[in-house]
Amino acid sequence: MxxxxxxxxxxxxxxxxxxxxxxxxxxxxxxxxxxxxxxxxxxxxxxxxxxxxxxxxxxxxxxxxxxxxxxxxxxxxxxxxxxxxxxxxxxxxxxxxxxxxxxxxxxxxAIPPKRHPKPMLEYLSTEESDVLIAAPNRAGWTGRRDHALLVLAIQTGLRISELCSLTCNDIHLGTGAAVTCTGKGRRKRATPLTSTTATVMTAYLRERATRPGDALFCGPHGKQLSRDALEHRLQAHVATAAASCTSLADKHVTMHTLRHTAAMNLLAEGVDISVIALWLGHQRTQSTDAYLHADMTVKQAAIDRTRPPNTQPGRYRPEPGILAWLAAL
Missing domain, CATH: 1.10.150 (DNA polymerase; domain 1)
Incomplete structure (x- = not known):
């Protein structure tokens, strides 16, 4: 050797x-x-x-x-x-x-990492999220499992690895409903659940208790789903949802897109970027700055705050007679 x-x-x-x-x-x-x-x-x-x-x-x-x-x-x-x-x-x-x-x-x-342009992150609108959540056929167990998975992923923004590793004991319902997980760097965190998500998870856990294993989102034999399995299931539901929501067909939707969606939803509600970093399990707030760049409403609000005094709010509209306007200069 x-x-x-x-x-x-x-x-x-x-x-x-x-x-x-x-x-x-x-x-x-x-x-x-x-x-x-x-x-x-x-x-x-x-x-x-x-x-x-x-x-x-x-x-x-x-x-x-x-x-x-x-x-x-x-x-x-x-x-x-x-x-x-x-x-x-x-x-x-x-x-x-x-x-x-x-x-x-x-x-x-001494070989440095290669620089490369970072694309704008992609996320789902409220309408696209609702259509995607409704896409699984809940007449069967698999559809009900996938429905619960999508609801939890879009609301909490957990990473795909965190979703795969969840067990039934990681969901805490009742007062202060939350999901706990271990993320990157062995950092543990608890993410609160909304009443809607808690209701969905309550019904799901009741049915999940009749199946073997302790993985929260399991396969036919009670074992946890793999990352590839989650992505495969997501693509099937995106294809179904795109039939009634054409904007989804133009987006490359992955499980990480759902994480971005959760962050953008929080940002739209006015949640501070440092709180969003804690929510997502980011070690540094710089990792969360990308969401500020992606949100045009935040940039528009910044423009609105910098307009001169005594100026009517709104976008600039040119005068109807441009020649007369030029002559008056």
């Missing part, structure tokens, strides 16, 4: 779990990145995968790997940057124990 292989085993078996306490999702993402990198380097250098070592992990090879991700695998810049983060995390841990490769590792650590 060479030095790189030994370091990878130490990182993923001991450091990532015992010392960093990384989530399983993060560990899997880092693992997949290194599998792809080693296979890429083996093909690029003509070396067997088991012989790939630190001397192969130089800045040129890593830069070529990142280019390969974008142009051949079709990864987004965000995914490319996440893969770079995974490479740097392992190398930063390895460098103190392998000073003979310190210069090579330092050059890789």
């Amino acid at each position: 060479n030095a790189l292989a030994a370091e990878l085993q130490t990182y993923f078996s001991v450091f990532a779990r015992s010392q960093r306490d990384l989530s399983e999702h993060t560990i899997c993402a880092y693992r997949d990145t290194w599998r792809m990198l080693i296979m890429f380097l083996a093909a690029r250098t003509g070396t067997r995968t088991e012989h790939i070592d630190f001397n192969h992990i130089d800045s040129d090879n890593v830069a070529s790997f990142l280019t390969y991700l974008e142009h051949e695998r079709g990864n987004t810049v965000s995914t490319r940057n996440a893969r770079l983060c995974a490479i740097r995390a392992v190398l930063a841990h390895a460098m103190p124990g392998h000073l003979e490769h310190a210069e090579t590792i330092s050059r890789v650590l």
